[in-house]
Amino acid sequence: MEYTDLLADRRSTRRFDTGRDVPDEVLERVLAAPLAMPHAGNTYDWRGVVLRRRDRDADRWPAVHAALLGQSYVEEAAVLVAYAVQPGWWAERYRANVAALVDRESGPGDEGFLTTGLIGEAMMGVGAAMLAALDAGLGATVTACRPAELAAALGLPDGAVICPWGVLALGWPAAVDDAPTTGAPKPQVADMYFGERWGRPSPAPVG
Numbered sequence: 001m002e003y004t005d006l007l008a009d010r011r012s013t014r015r016f017d018t019g020r021d022v023p024d025e026v027l028e029r030v031l032a033a034p035l036a037m038p039h040a041g042n043t044y045d046w047r048g049v050v051l052r053r054r055d056r057d058a059d060r061w062p063a064v065h066a067a068l069l070g071q072s073y074v075e076e077a078a079v080l081v082a083y084a085v086q087p088g089w090w091a092e093r094y095r096a097n098v099a100a101l102v103d104r105e106s107g108p109g110d111e112g113f114l115t116t117g118l119i120g121e122a123m124m125g126v127g128a129a130m131l132a133a134l135d136a137g138l139g140a141t142v143t144a145c146r147p148a149e150l151a152a153a154l155g156l157p158d159g160a161v162i163c164p165w166g167v168l169a170l171g172w173p174a175a176v177d178d179a180p181t182t183g184a185p186k187p188q189v190a191d192m193y194f195g196e197r198w199g200r201p202s203p204a205p206v207g
C-alpha cells in the first residue's frame with residue numbers, strides 16, 4: 001500500500017475476526033519492522049513478548065487480560081506483542097558511556113530521562129510494527145496496560161519495564177466494527193505545531 005494512503009486510512013481496530021490467524025510470514029514482517037527504526041547508540045534495548053491466541057494458556061491468560069484492562073478486542077486479537085525495556089541492563093552494558101551520556105544529555109529536572117528515553121525509542125518500533133501490520137492488511141491497535149501487573153503476568157525479570165502504552169494488538173479486522181470509540185475526527189495539523197516558540201502560530205506550510 002502507498003504510505004500516504006496507509007496513513008490516511010489508519011484507524012484503531014476494536015473488533016477482530018476471531019476465526020482467522022495471522023500467517024507466520026506476515027507476523028515475521030511485523031516483528032522485524034521495529035529493527036528498521038533508529039536506536040540510541042545501537043543498543044537495541046527493547047524486547048517483545050509475543051502472545052498468540054492459538055497458543056493461549058487458559059491458566060495464565062486471565063492475569064494477562066486483566067493487566068490489559070480486560071478489553072474485549074484484546075481477547076479477540078490473534079496476536080499481542082508486549083514491548084519492554086531494560087534500563088538497568090542498558091546502564092550495565094554501557095556503563096562506560098552512561099555517566100558521560102547522563103552528563104551530556106540531562107540537566108536539572110531531567111531525572112529519569114533514561115527510562116523514558118528508552119521507552120520512547122521502543123515506541124518508535126511499536127509504530128513501525130503497527131504500520132507494517134496495516135500494510136499487510138491486518139488491523140492493529142496500540143493498547144494500554146497496568147505495567148507492573150503485566151510484567152508479573154509475563155514473567156519479566158527484575159529491571160525490565162513494560163512500556164505502559166506499548167502493547168500492540170493485531171489481527172484481521174472483523175467484517176463489522178461496531179465499537180463506539182472508533183472514528184473520532186482528527187485535529188487540524190496547524191493546531192498541532194507552534195513556530196519558533198511555544199504558543200506562537202505555526203508558519204506555513206502546515207494546515
Ligand SMILES: Cc1cc2nc3c(=O)[nH]c(=O)nc-3n(C[C@H](O)[C@H](O)[C@H](O)COP(=O)(O)O)c2cc1C
Nearest residue numbers: 010011012071141142143144145165181182183184
Ligand atoms: C499509546 C496509546 C494507547 C492506547 N491504548 C488504548 C487502549 O488501551 N484501548 C483502546 O481501545 N484504544 C487505545 N488506544 C487507541 C486510541 O484510543 C486511538 O488511537 C484514538 O482513539 C484515535 O483513534 P484512531 O486510532 O482510530 O485514529 C491507544 C492509543 C495509543 C497511541
